[in-house]
Amino acid sequence: EPPVETVGFFGVAKKNKKVRWVIDARRSNCWSSKPKHVKLCTGASLAELKLPAGKVLHVSHFDIENAFYTFQLPPSMRRFFGCPSVWASDLGITALDGVALAAGSRLYPRLRVLPMGFSHALWVCQEVHRRILIKAGMPDTHMVCDREAPPSLDPWAYTVYVDNAIFFGTDKHEVRERMERARAAVEAAGLPTHEVQHCEGSAEVLGWEILSEG
Numbered sequence: 197e198p199p200v201e202t203v204g205f206f207g208v209a210k211k212n213k214k215v216r217w218v219i220d221a222r223r224s225n226c227w228s229s230k231p232k233h234v235k236l237c238t239g240a241s242l243a244e245l246k247l248p249a250g251k252v253l254h255v256s257h258f259d260i261e262n263a264f265y266t267f268q269l270p271p272s273m274r275r276f277f278g279c280p281s282v283w284a285s286d287l288g289i290t291a292l293d294g295v296a297l298a299a300g301s302r303l304y305p306r307l308r309v310l311p312m313g314f315s316h317a318l319w320v321c322q323e324v325h326r327r328i329l330i331k332a333g334m335p336d337t338h339m340v341c342d343r344e345a346p347p348s349l350d351p352w353a354y355t356v357y358v359d360n361a362i363f364f365g366t367d368k369h370e371v372r373e374r375m376e377r378a379r380a381a382v383e384a385a386g387l388p389t390h391e392v393q394h395c396e397g398s399a400e401v402l403g404w405e406i407l408s409e410g
Contacts, residue, residue, distance in 0.1 A: 197304065198278070198281070198304050199274075199275045199276065199277070199278025199304055199306055200227070200275045200276050200278070201221075201223045201224045201227070201275075201276050201277065201278060202223075202278045202279065202280060203219050203220055203221050203223075203224055203277050203278065203279065203307065203311065203313070204219070204220035205217060205218070205219060205220065206218055206220065216312070217265075217312070218312050218313050219277070219307070219311035219312060219313035219314065220313055221277065221311050221313040221314050221315070224276045224277055224311075224314065225314065225315040227276050228276075228314075228315060228316060230315075231315045231316045231318070231319050232316075232319045234318050234319050234322050235341050235342060235343075235344075236322070236341070236342060236357055236358070237340045237341060237342065237355040237356075237357050237362075237402075238342040239404055240342065241340050241341060241342045241343075241344070241346065241355075242340065242404055242406065244346040245340065245346050245347075245349055245353070245364070246346070246348075246349065247349055247366070247408055248349070248350050248366065251349075251350065251366040251408075252366065252368075252396060252397060252408055253349070253364060253365075253366070253396070253397060253398070253399075253406065253407075253408040254364070254365055254366070254367070254368040254371045254372070254394075254395070254396055255362065255363065255364050255371070255393075255394070255395040255396075255399035255401065255406060256362075256363045256371050256372050256374075256375035256392075256393065256394045256395070257360060257361060257362040257363065257375065257391075257392075257393055257399075257401055258360075258361055258375065258378075258379050258382075258389045258390070258391060258392045258393075259359055259360050259361075259389065259390055259391040260321075260325065260359040260360075260382060260387050260388070260389055261387075261388045261389060261390045262388075263321055263325075263358065263359030263387070264309070264310045264311065264312040264317055264321055264359075265309045265310065265312070266309070266310075266386070266387050266388065267309060267310035267320060267321065267324070268308055268309060268310070269307060269308055269309060269310055269311075271308075274306040274307060274308055275306065277306055277307040277311055277314070278304055278305070278306050278307075279304075279305040279306065279307065281302050281303060281304050281305075282302070282303050282305070283300070283301070283302060283303070284297050284301040284302070284303050285299075285300070285301075287303070289303065318358060321358050321359060322356065322357075322358050324385075325356050325358070325359065325361070325382070325387075326339075326356045328378075328381050328382055328385050328387075329354070329356060329361065329378050329381065329382075331381065332377055332378055332380075332381035333377065334354055334374065334378060338352065338353050338354055339353070339354060339355055339356070340353055340354070340355040340364075341355065349364055349365050349366055350365065350366045350367075351365050351366055351367035351370045351371075352364065352365030352366075352367060352370045352371050352374055353365060354374065354375075354378070357402055360401070360402060361375070361378050361379070361382070362401050362402070363375040363378070364399075364406070368396070372394060375392075379392070
């Protein structure tokens with residue numbers, strides 16, 4: 197049957213020269229409530245971090261691969277995220293779920309993943325990632341977040357920025373061990389990771405350059 201709403205598609209270039217699919221879900225968003233506020237790390241909150249004198253900054257971070265499209269939409273919501281219809285014959289499909297399709301059947305695909313463009317997608321991705329890390333032993337008291345008191349970098353702190361997890365601190369072993377523990381927990385939840393990096397003295401994350409000298 198036809199969906200309640202049909203979404204559009206467009207792409208934006210990624211830094212690795214691939215294309216990121218974005219969903220035009222403006223009509224679909226009209227059916228949902230106002231999204232919750234998402235508290236993230238900002239340049240201002242990073243600027244408040246203080247590295248103890250004589251200490252070296254260590255940074256380790258990873259990224260959830262194709263983050264939004266790794267999460268599934270609940271079946272009840274998929275009717276609000278329909279794709280343009282297609283003729284079954286154009287796809288060479290003659291049966292669906294074991295049922296033969298009549299000649300000239302039209303199919304109505306629907307998104308089954310969390311669309312980047314859905315008004316609640318950012319909050320869902322951020323909150324799921326944050327809760328996984330907290331359950332893995334990364335307390336909120338060590339998290340860098342806008343308009344919150346900055347945690348100590350001695351020995352470690354971290355932040356979750358949607359699909360990115362960044363760990364900083366003065367203890368190289370602790371920073372890397374915490375990052376690997378967090379990464380293992382994320383992957384155990386069925387979310388693949390990539391772009392693992394370890395830096396010393398300086399690092400560039402989320403478009404910000406972090407230096408030991410400030």
